[in-house]
Amino acid sequence: MKANKIVYSSNTGFTERYARMLAEETGLPLYRLEHAPRGGSAFYLGWLCAGRIVGLSRARKRHLVTGCCAVGLGESPDPEKLAAQLPGGRMFYLRGGYAHEKLHGVYRLMMEGMLAAMRRRPPEDESARAMLTAAREGADYVTRAQLGPAADWLGE
Numbered sequence: 001m002k003a004n005k006i007v008y009s010s011n012t013g014f015t016e017r018y019a020r021m022l023a024e025e026t027g028l029p030l031y032r033l034e035h036a037p038r039g040g041s042a043f044y045l046g047w048l049c050a051g052r053i054v055g056l057s058r059a060r061k062r063h064l065v066t067g068c069c070a071v072g073l074g075e076s077p078d079p080e081k082l083a084a085q086l087p088g089g090r091m092f093y094l095r096g097g098y099a100h101e102k103l104h105g106v107y108r109l110m111m112e113g114m115l116a117a118m119r120r121r122p123p124e125d126e127s128a129r130a131m132l133t134a135a136r137e138g139a140d141y142v143t144r145a146q147l148g149p150a151a152d153w154l155g156e
């Protein structure tokens with residue numbers, strides 16, 4: 001195994017569903033970032049907020065993070081921008097979803113601001129337009145199949 005536990009952060013539940021599936025598939029213990037015992041190696045799953053993997057820097061201060069899944073709404077974000085957030089580790093991307101009714105506080109305001117800006121000036125690229133539609137209508141892209149590469153890598 002490439003890590004001895006799975007640690008995650010999730011705001012609206014999509015990342016948590018992936019983390020639970022990965023724990024089932026690997027048999028590794030699973031912890032929320034706030035409750036994980038410090039030290040040792042960890043595989044981290046975090047959601048994407050404005051291009052950053054939430055909780056990853058905190059996780060790296062507490063654990064040796066060998067690999068990570070970023071969970072976002074976009075179809076395929078820039079792999080280099082994701083990989084740069086975990087130098088020396090292995091990065092994977094999973095498509096999560098969008099549940100506006102579960103968003104609160106600053107994140108809800110941020111998303112409403114982003115959506116209003118996109119409505120005023122509709123994005124030109126296809127993937128940004130798809131994100132806008134998903135955010136408007138809600139979306140759930142979670143599938144066990146997407147976890148395959150991360151589960152295989154962890155078990156190597």
Ligand SMILES: Cc1cc2nc3c(=O)[nH]c(=O)nc-3n(C[C@H](O)[C@H](O)[C@H](O)COP(=O)(O)O)c2cc1C
Pocket residue numbers: 009010011012013014015016047048049050051052071072073074075077095096097098099103107108110111
């Ligand atoms: C404020 C905000 C910013 C976001 N920024 C991004 C982003 O940069 N890229 C992306 O793919 N998804 C972005 N998303 C979508 C979330 O990453 C997506 O909904 C994810 O599945 C949430 O995971 P969770 O349910 O575990 O919190 C953003 C969502 C919010 C609320």
